[in-house]
C-alpha cells in the first residue's frame with residue numbers, strides 16, 4: 101500500500117536556510133509534498149529559495165493589516181488553501197495568537213535556536229554566551245500558546261568554545277538545525293510522534309529521554 105506524502109506548508113520571515121534544508125531533504129527522500137512557502141515579509145531570500153524549488157511562494161505582509169487578528173485571519177486563509185497536514189515555522193518571526201495555535205494544534209512545529217527551556221525568545225546565542233553555559237543548541241518543538249514553550253521533539257547540542265562569538269556559536273547551532281528539522285518532519289510524516297501528558301513520544305517512548313521525569 102503506498103502512502104501519500106505529507107502535505108507541508110512552511111512559514112518564514114527571512115533567509116530561509118532551514119527551509120532550504122527541508123527542500124533538500126524532500127528532493128532526497130523526505131516523504132513530504134512541499135505545497136507552499138509563506139513569508140510575512142516581502143522580498144526575503146527564503147521566497148526565492150522556494151521559487152527555485154518550484155514551490156508556491158506567497159507573502160502575507162503583516163504590516164498591511166490593522167492588527168494581529170486580521171493578519172492571522174488572512175494567514176490562515178492562505179495556509180489552508182494548501183490543505184497542509186503539517187505547518188512548519190522555519191524562522192517565522194511573528195508571535196502567534198492562541199486562536200491560530202489552536203487551529204493547527206498537533207500539526208504546527210517550530211525550530212528555536214537554544215536548548216529549551218533555556219533561552220526562549222530572541223538573541224539566544226549572545227544570551228547563552230553571557231550566561232556562561234558550556235553547552236548550547238537547538239530545539240524542534242510542537243507549538244503551544246506559550247512562546248517557545250511547547251513540548252520538544254528533538255534537540256541538538258553543541259559545545260560553547262573559548263572565545264566564541266554570537267556569530268560563531270550561531271553558525272555551529274545552525275548546522276545542527278539543518279539536521280534536526282528534517283529529522284523531526286520525517287518522524288511526523290511517518291506518524292511516529294504522539295503527545296502524552298505534554299511529552300512527545302517517538303515510537304511510544306519519550307522522544308527526549310531526559311525530560312521524561314518532568315512530566
Ligand code: GRF
Pocket residue numbers: 112113114115116117118119146190191192211212213274277
Ligand atoms: C534560525 O536560527 C531559527 O532557529 C530561528 O531563526 C533562524 C532562521 O534562519 N528561529 P533561517 O531563515 O532558517 O536561515
